[in-house]
Amino acid sequence: MALAGGLLRFAPALAQKVEMGQIADQRIHTWRMPSMRAEHFPGSGPYPWLDRPDALDNIAARRATGAITEYEAAQAHHWVRDGYVVLPGLIAADTLDTVWRAYQQAVDRGRIVLEPEPAGEGDAYPGRFLNPHRRVSEFCRVAKHSELLRWVRFLLEREPKVLQTIASHKGSQQPEHSDSIHMTTYPLGYLVAAWIAFEDIHPDSGPLVYYPGSHRWPYLFSHDVKISEDEFRRDGYQSYQAKYEPKIRELIASQGIAPVYFHARRGDVLLWHANLVHGGSARRDLAHSRRAVVTHYFGQGAFVYHDLAATRSKQQYVSTCLLRG
Numbered sequence: 001m002a003l004a005g006g007l008l009r010f011a012p013a014l015a016q017k018v019e020m021g022q023i024a025d026q027r028i029h030t031w032r033m034p035s036m037r038a039e040h041f042p043g044s045g046p047y048p049w050l051d052r053p054d055a056l057d058n059i060a061a062r063r064a065t066g067a068i069t070e071y072e073a074a075q076a077h078h079w080v081r082d083g084y085v086v087l088p089g090l091i092a093a094d095t096l097d098t099v100w101r102a103y104q105q106a107v108d109r110g111r112i113v114l115e116p117e118p119a120g121e122g123d124a125y126p127g128r129f130l131n132p133h134r135r136v137s138e139f140c141r142v143a144k145h146s147e148l149l150r151w152v153r154f155l156l157e158r159e160p161k162v163l164q165t166i167a168s169h170k171g172s173q174q175p176e177h178s179d180s181i182h183m184t185t186y187p188l189g190y191l192v193a194a195w196i197a198f199e200d201i202h203p204d205s206g207p208l209v210y211y212p213g214s215h216r217w218p219y220l221f222s223h224d225v226k227i228s229e230d231e232f233r234r235d236g237y238q239s240y241q242a243k244y245e246p247k248i249r250e251l252i253a254s255q256g257i258a259p260v261y262f263h264a265r266r267g268d269v270l271l272w273h274a275n276l277v278h279g280g281s282a283r284r285d286l287a288h289s290r291r292a293v294v295t296h297y298f299g300q301g302a303f304v305y306h307d308l309a310a311t312r313s314k315q316q317y318v319s320t321c322l323l324r325g
């Protein structure tokens with residue numbers, strides 16, 4: 001268990017203080033729980049307003065009073081039905097340039113070391129880099145972009161907090177998954193990911209792929225696919241690949257939902273729901289780059305943990321993105 005988790009286990013008073021900000025209707029005392037696995041958390045709300053059964057009435061009521069615009073209402077409808085929204089051209093070209101230039105400089109100076117990870121012959125691009133905002137503060141210009149934060153705040157009705165960022169030069173080809181097994185929130189649903197295109201995305205570059213409406217499928221956790229804590233400790237992501245990923249593929253096939261590819265233009269942003277099934281599609285031409293940055297946000301007051309490892313996320317109380325957008 002990470003340091004903070006261990007500390008919480010042995011210092012209930014401190015833990016209680018940390019957990020006082022919880023938004024869940026049903027309070028939890030983590031030191032009394034067998035472990036931080038989804039099956040041990042109570043089925044508590046409140047759920048984000050757009051995940052509730054009265055979401056459409058609520059959107060209409062807010063529109064009627066003028067509390068939200070026509071555009072916001074349309075985006076909210078889209079979120080309820082499909083589990084994502086697209087924000088065209090949200091990030092200005094000069095912001096993208098500033099961020100990528102600073103990233104490149106950090107690489108050139110050896111502050112960031114990118115692994116080659118070739119996907120085949122002719123693949124000249126490095127692999128993904130996790131949490132670049134901890135090394136290069138310019139990443140916070142996108143992670144804390146005021147209009148982007150406003151949209152996440154609108155969807156969650158909570159202050160967005162940066163949980164994780166990922167920078168990529170090329171398509172990830174990451175198999176389909178829901179973020180909720182990697183970054184689980186209590187109550188469920190308080191996670192939004194933002195995928196920002198740093199260039200026009202070529203259809204052969206392995207665009208992000210997602211399955212509209214899959215956010216309404218039941219959440220699928222380690223327990224549901226029989227990955228025990230011991231097994232994950234022993235086999236790590238091998239067990240995830242052997243049990244979780246095939247189950248997701250099976251669900252996609254049985255639900256018959258057609259994939260959608262994010263053929264973004266530079267500066268476009270896709271926001272997706274905590275439980276939307278998505279991944280990186282096949283790179284049909286390894287010569288194409290696919291420069292992008294993803295930020296995962298959680299809503300302030302949600303409890304965030306890693307269901308596979310059964311550990312709490314440290315990012316919940318340690319902010320590493322202090323720069324204002």
Ligand SMILES: O=C(O)CCC(=O)C(=O)O
Binds near residue numbers: 172174
């Ligand atoms: O960028 C991609 O290809 C996949 C990103 C993704 O799955 C994620 O960040 O959760």
